Amino acid sequence: MNRSEQHLFSTLKQAIVATFLKNYSAPDTIEDWKGEIITDFQEDLLNKVNAKVSEKWFYTYFKNKTEKLPRIDVLNLLSVYVGYDNWEAFKNTHTNTKAPSKKGNPLKIIGLFIIGLLLVSILTITSKNEFHFCFIDEDKGEPITNISLDIKLLQDQESPLFFKTDSTGCFNYATKADKITFIVQSPFHKTDTIVRHIDSNMNKTVKLVTDDYALMLNYYSNSNIKDWKKRKHQLQQLIADNAQIYQLFPNNMGIEIYSKDDFIRTLTIPTQSLKRIKILDKRYNNNGQVVKLKFMIE
Numbered sequence: 513m514n515r516s517e518q519h520l521f522s523t524l525k526q527a528i529v530a531t532f533l534k535n536y537s538a539p540d541t542i543e544d545w546k547g548e549i550i551t552d553f554q555e556d557l558l559n560k561v562n563a564k565v566s567e568k569w570f571y572t573y574f575k576n577k578t579e580k581l582p583r584i585d586v587l588n589l590l591s592v593y594v595g596y597d598n599w600e601a602f603k604n605t606h607t608n609t610k611a612p613s614k615k616g617n618p619l620k621i622i623g624l625f626i627i628g629l630l631l632v633s634i635l636t637i638t639s640k641n642e643f644h645f646c647f648i649d650e651d652k653g654e655p656i657t658n659i660s661l662d663i664k665l666l667q668d669q670e671s672p673l674f675f676k677t678d679s680t681g682c683f684n685y686a687t688k689a690d691k692i693t694f695i696v697q698s699p700f701h702k703t704d705t706i707v708r709h710i711d712s713n714m715n716k717t718v719k720l721v722t723d724d725y726a727l728m729l730n731y732y733s734n735s736n737i738k739d740w741k742k743r744k745h746q747l748q749q750l751i752a753d754n755a756q757i758y759q760l761f762p763n764n765m766g767i768e769i770y771s772k773d774d775f776i777r778t779l780t781i782p783t784q785s786l787k788r789i790k791i792l793d794k795r796y797n798n799n800g801q802v803v804k805l806k807f808m809i810e
Contacts, residue, residue, distance in 0.1 A: 513580050516607075521581060523606050525574060527594040532556060542574050558800060561589045562648045562717050563655070585655045585680045588646065592716055597644045598682065640686040641710040647681050647696065650719040651750055653800065655681035656698070661720075664695040696720065700727045721791070728782040740780065747776045752801040760792065760808045775805075785809050 513521070525542050532538060535556065538549045545553065550570055558564050565586065573582050581587065587599035596602040647656045656677070663675040663683050677683050685692060691709045701720040731740040751757075757770040770778070778786065788810045795804040 513578070517581055520603055520606055524587075524590060524594070524602060527602075528553075528590060531594045545570075545574070555798065557589075557593055558653065561592050562719060563589050563653050564800070585657055588680050588682065589655070592646070597642075597716060598646075598680075640688055641690060643685045643687070643692055643708065643710070644716050645683045645706070645708075645718050646716055647677060647683070647718050647720055649701070649722065651722050651746065656701070656720065657681045659699065661701075662697040664697070666693045666695070698723075700730070724779045724789070725782055725787040728780055728786065732782050744776060744780050747779060750802055751776065751805075752797060752799075752803045755802055756804045758806045760806055762808070762810075 529538070529540060529542050532553055533540070536549070536552050538545055538552075550567055553570075554564050554567075569582075569586075572578060582590075584599060587602075591597070591599045591602040594602070596605065647661055648654065649656050657680060660676040661681075661683075663677065665673040665675065665685065667673065675683060675685070691707065693705065693707045695703060695705050696718070697703050698720060700723055702723045704718075704720060706718060727743060728740070730736070731743070751772050753772060755772055757772065757775045759768040759770060761767070778789075789807055790810050791805065791807050793804070793806040794802055797803045
């Protein structure tokens with residue numbers, strides 16, 4: 513990490529402290545945080561950007577001196593936490609690009625002022641709205657970076673445009689329009705249609721629901737026992753041991769109660785019923801585990 517990166521990362525840590533202190537009490541130096549304060553920060557980060565950093569990561573990058581920056585996806589999430597679109601936007605804002613001022617005669621200053629006004633007017637007319645989205649796996653609470661997502665941008669009276677997410681699991685688009693509509697598709701997540709207005713574009717993260725049927729079918733068809741066991745373990749971690757799980761039947765025909773193990777077994781066998789499962793309601797505890805879930809088989 514060079515001197516410029518050290519300065520930027522130090523500035524980011526100060527911004528994180530300032531953001532956290534809006535709702536919590538803590539030392540104004542992040543290196544002095546410990547115990548319950550770190551836990552509160554992890555929960556605040558989860559609530560704001562749908563992602564966590566481990567305590568080990570916190571000690572590695574915040575409490576100790578490190579020779580390299582964290583991964584770009586983590587820097588992006590931390591930048592969103594303090595109010596920026598991503599790490600690049602944070603860097604651009606906090607990199608000193610001001611040139612030394614020079615005195616000039618009044619006529620030159622007035623001329624430059626008029627030119628500046630003209631440039632502002634032109635830029636206002638031709639300016640575009642910047643939309644930025646990062647996609648997160650709803651189950652894991654992590655950025656989707658292992659695969660590229662397909663973005664189908666819909667346009668009024670025109671053919672759609674097609675894009676893919678970048679290596680950080682994000683997608684950017686500039687347009688004069690105040691609203692965009694796009695369809696996001698993934699091999700292992702359920703297709704979703706996103707509509708976003710520029711004046712409500714504060715939440716840059718989009719959660720995608722895992723398509724368990726597609727995931728399990730892939731594991732079974734490729735005899736991928738290792739990843740199947742990994743997914744089963746993820747579900748064990750995601751669902752609390754005392755979770756209340758209900759299957760609702762159509763037309764108010766009744767309710768069936770599932771145990772945690774029964775529900776996980778249902779999610780890890782690629783049957784046709786798994787393909788038709790629709791989650792109706794899901795509630796979490798403070799540790800991010802599901803404690804109540806209602807679903808229906810359509």
